[in-house]
Amino acid sequence: MTVSTPASVQVVAERAGVSVSTVSRALRGVPGISAATRKRVQDAAEEVGYVASPSASRLATGRTRTIAVVVPLLSKWFFAEVIAAAGRVLSGEGYDVLLTELSTPALRSEFFAGRRLQGRCDGVIAVALQVSAEELAALESQGQAIALVGAVRSGASSVRVEDRAGGRAATRHLANLGHQRIAFLGIQEVPGSPLGGVPPAERLLGYRDALAEAGLASDPALELCVENTVDAGAAAMATFLTAAQPPTAVVAASDELAFGALGTLRRAGLRVPDDFSIVGYDNHELAGTVDLTTMDHGVADQGKFAAKAIVAALAGAPSAVERIEPRLIVRGSTAPPRHLRASGH
Amino acid sequence: MTVSTPASVQVVAERAGVSVSTVSRALRGVPGISAATRKRVQDAAEEVGYVASPSASRLATGRTRTIAVVVPLLSKWFFAEVIAAAGRVLSGEGYDVLLTELSTPALRSEFFAGRRLQGRCDGVIAVALQVSAEELAALESQGQAIALVGAVRSGASSVRVEDRAGGRAATRHLANLGHQRIAFLGIQEVPGSPLGGVPPAERLLGYRDALAEAGLASDPALELCVENTVDAGAAAMATFLTAAQPPTAVVAASDELAFGALGTLRRAGLRVPDDFSIVGYDNHELAGTVDLTTMDHGVADQGKFAAKAIVAALAGAPSAVERIEPRLIVRGSTAPPRHLRASGH
């Protein structure tokens, strides 16, 4: 295969009979070029299949028109979904998206210590990363625009999910159905593997809020925070089943945990929602498949907003924070507890 | 926040008391620099926090040290997993990862028509994309190295899953268990939405192979190819249940389809594997959760190989093709058909 050298401004200029500066201006829509020459230049460019060298214009302008998206773990549905949504608006706006996965603590620290993004992008969208104030300042001093998903910090645009309200809503739903012993299956950051990035701790607080409001005693034995994986959820559920007074329902801080819990329940011969109720969190792609009641928090919207915010920031807009109210999606994994239904007949 | 201009070669050169060319060579490990000066330069660079401007070196060398990864749909587990694996090796090798999602036919054609990648990357990994010979040639003429996942084409490195063998293995497993009426739930490309990229048609052929080998009649009513989504899988399963002689087992061409089918079975009150057996394809992250027997084809390995292949290609290696043999992962969704087990007792 013969590799053809791409056409440069030079050849377009010659072909259109103008100078290179005119070509540059004409093609980028800079005012001050007559309609006639602009047309001529565009045609010439079209004919030779000209496309400006990104490296060259980046060097000349100092802007890369690239946004870095950094996530803890790409293969988790939540992150992929956020990236996909963000990527769509970014490429729609003419930005390239640079993907960065910080799957290990080593990578993470190396990332923030070194100037890995220096000159590579104009901004960064950090998803579910615990970015310290210093790290954020370091990025800003490099001139990076910043948007945070799943974390708020003054000065940076961010999308904040009202997790406390979400946790409360999920728990209330169960309490309203008549459940008295409701467990909480939460997410805890595990040192070695930052599987889920920053854990949404507020969901637990919301759970406690709801318990208190419903006049239900909170039992430490019914609160378990584990790594955010299906397996850990399954194991935690098993633990709940060994309690002296087992719960009749559980609110899980993620759908993945809920999936695991569902598996344990199934294997234990307990039927959902007849014997046990469960509500998840995320409205995962497959939540509907397993008929899981869950809290939706517009995952794709989060990515979309972050992308728009960063584009706006690069256009000089002030930082903004978007608040997302989780909504309960009722499916088939929640119902009144057995004793109520039995007596209700 | 004050934005500090990054240090340039200039300042490092002055600080180390050498010329810029020496700095450039010293920092990149180019031979011909004495150990002493190299050290001095490295120290100076370290002190001022120097990091070479990517734009500048890209312009000067013509190489971007960036690989584009293009997928049909990012939010599908399969693609995210491939990208994650590829990304890890690429960034390990010092390459940036440029993400491109071609979620609509419009984007797709625009992508190949225009020179969207021109000067942006040194190579592209195309995942599950039906890349025509001309499109591939166009990319090559731009000087792009190419690696294909889920497609083979001479001249480009590619990873090829032995889908025919995989489909046959899945089907044989069911036949060996004694199933006589085995349905096939396949993937069909749906014009408007390239959800799954290029459909793995060979899985169907393998299914037919196995049927023939087992002496089972192939019934057109038991072959259904639909869009690769959970919902479509659910709907297709429902169709099977309306057959005059319903199947007792089904091999699905993807786990997502299988998930949908499982849902339909559950809602229909049929128990898996007691009343119905099903084997999926992909070994999806959540296949274990729903106890789905499936065909594993090393999804992460595919990404890893593609990345390595492209790095090798850029180092001058000839193109290679990696063949992956799917393996059956036995879980709890397959068992001998009811009549056999009943009489077996």
Add this chain to the structure above:
DNA sequence: CCGAGTATTGCAAGCGCTTCCGAAACTCCT
């Protein structure tokens, strides 16, 4: 028809790095 004012366009200087080529400084060997 002329000059002030405005609309267009060209020149040339970078942007920050790489690399060819020649100069300078050292090796050794006879």
Add this chain to the structure above:
DNA sequence: AGGAGTTTCGGAAGCGCTTGCAATACTCGG
């Protein structure tokens, strides 16, 4: 000790684009 042969380094010319500034062409009122 005197070159030939090596190393090690600096000078300078780009890479392809953008942009400040100057120059030219064109507008129109008087």
